[in-house]
Amino acid sequence: MTRFFAALAGLCLAGAASAASPLADEPLDPGKAFRPHARLVAGEPSATGSERHGIDVEYRIEPGYYLYRGRLRFEVSPPTLLIGPPELPPGTEIEDEFVGKSAIFRDRVTIHLPFVVSVAKPGRYRVKITAQGCAEGRICYAAFPQELEVNIPPGYRVTDGASPPVHRGLPR
Amino acid sequence: MKGWLPLAGIGLLAALAGTSLFLAGRHAAPPVIESGPVDATPAAIQAAAFADADGTPRTLAQFSGKVVVVNFWATWCTPCREEMPGFVKLQSRWQARGVQFVGLAQDDAAKVAAFGRELGINYPLWLGGAEVMTLSRRLGNRLGVLPHTVLLDPQGRVVESRIGIYQEEALEARLAAITGR
Known part of the structure; x- marks a missing residue:
């Protein structure tokens, strides 16, 4: 019984100290609140039966934080690897009396960056992301940059023929 | 038996104090976020x-x-x-x-x-x-x-x-x- 009350008192005092501490609830650095990972998608089946080729960017978002769907921007460097418009899930719609409707992502989301050429030159590429998000009811992060690396191995080739190859140079 | 009574009292008081502080904290102003140094004249x-x-x-x-x-x-x-x-x-x-x-x-x-x-x-x-x-x-x-x-x-x-x-x-x-x- 004594131990029970002592433990209870300890827990309550710890809780009180945590509630009273001014820095107990420091917002996370955006790199920790919004953690992106990039993965090469090579010939995986899509919902329509065709093959998917591109880069999947998966975001893991901490509880209490969200990303704005409409404010994500992607760029691949060097730009010799061409990507099409990002394929974003619809997200959760929120309504704001001033901004109107917008969509946000919480928890986890995967964004697909499709290759628009049928052959991707092997090499290391950097995916440059610009994102905006908020810690619910406290602060919002002004546009912040993030960078990921993707490696396209030698021999990688898109084979589904869904995207016609882009011919460069003078016509034969 | 008598030995644990004062401790129980302390425990209960701490519990009450902790709960009230916790509740007060939830309804008070959000915690202050420490600002960084100022680098502008x-x-x-x-x-x-x-x-x-x-x-x-x-x-x-x-x-x-x-x-x-x-x-x-x-x-x-x-x-x-x-x-x-x-x-x-x-x-x-x-x-x-x-x-x-x-x-x-x-x-x-x-x-x-x-x-x-x-x-x-x-x-x-x-x-x-x-x-x-x-x-x-x-x-x-x-x-x-x-x-x-x-x-x-x-x-x-x-x-x-x-x-x-x-x-x-x-x-x-x-x-x-x-x-x-």
Whole structure:
């Protein structure tokens, strides 16, 4: 019984100290609140039966934080690897009396960056992301940059023929 | 048996104290987010260039001699908009006592203008490019987040840099302390 009350008192005092501490609830650095990972998608089946080729960017978002769907921007460097418009899930719609409707992502989301050429030159590429998000009811992060690396191995080739190859140079 | 009674009493008292503090904490002002160092002189702050809704160039130098409340915000930032009605009230109450609010945003001019009208903002909302957040960071916004509010004394020196929502009551108390009124 004594131990029970002592433990209870300890827990309550710890809780009180945590509630009273001014820095107990420091917002996370955006790199920790919004953690992106990039993965090469090579010939995986899509919902329509065709093959998917591109880069999947998966975001893991901490509880209490969200990303704005409409404010994500992607760029691949060097730009010799061409990507099409990002394929974003619809997200959760929120309504704001001033901004109107917008969509946000919480928890986890995967964004697909499709290759628009049928052959991707092997090499290391950097995916440059610009994102905006908020810690619910406290602060919002002004546009912040993030960078990921993707490696396209030698021999990688898109084979589904869904995207016609882009011919460069003078016509034969 | 008797030995545990005082301890039980202490435990219960601690539990009550902890619970009441925890509940008070939940309903009190949000915890203060520590700001970073200020890396801008009054001259640099007053030289930073912005534009008003009409595109006219503006600088904070025009408010020299006043206590200036510089609020970094954005139309898409919900917490920013939560605190702004309080700023409107404070601007009305403190204008005659030499206090001037200014909103600085890196945002769409049309959206800012519409927002100002809809919310009845009674202080200037100025716009800028990336230099808005650069100045915010130099004024102690070590996290690069919004809202961020900076209080300048009549000489343009930084008196306070507050990251996160600045509640009306707390800000009013600060203004009273700075102006001595």
